[in-house]
Amino acid sequence: QVQLVESGGGLVQTGGSLRLSCAASGRTFSSNAMGWFRQGPVKEREFVAAISWSGGSTAYADSVKGRFTISRDNAKNTVYLQMNALKPEDTAVYYCAAKDGLRIGRVSEYGYWGQGTQVTVSS
Numbered sequence: 001q002v003q004l005v006e007s008g009g010g011l012v013q014t015g016g017s018l019r020l021s022c023a024a025s026g027r028t029f030s031s032n033a034m035g036w037f038r039q040g041p042v043k044e045r046e047f048v049a050a051i052s053w054s055g056g057s058t059a060y061a062d063s064v065k066g067r068f069t070i071s072r073d074n075a076k077n078t079v080y081l082q083m084n085a086l087k088p089e090d091t092a093v094y095y096c097a098a099k100d101g102l103r104i105g106r107v108s109e110y111g112y113w114g115q116g117t118q119v120t121v122s123s
Contacts, residue, residue, distance in 0.1 A: 012122070035098075
């Protein structure tokens with residue numbers, strides 16, 4: 001089992017930045033690929049970014065490429081999402097997720113979820 005706790009959400013103006021953190025506990029963090037997902041108002045949950053166990057591989061949704069950066073610190077059991085140039089359409093609850101296995105894999109493989117943190121971007 002993996003327990004995940006997100007933090008760092010909040011209210012920011014268009015063009016601003018936020019850094020989300022996700023603290024993991026419960027098992028060997030470095031054995032899990034990690035990801036960030038989001039769910040906006042009246043929208044389904046969607047993939048945002050993912051990172052392999054070592055941090056050597058990353059993947060991003062087209063909508064955030066060039067603006068968001070995912071990273072991890074295995075010594076601190078934490079994964080981060082640096083969000084720059086935020087837009088109103090980035091407004092959502094952001095969820096941290098983990099999957100068994102070292103590689104990024106498929107979205108459907110992410111079975112461990114945090115409780116989410118709200119990000120609101122004002123226009």
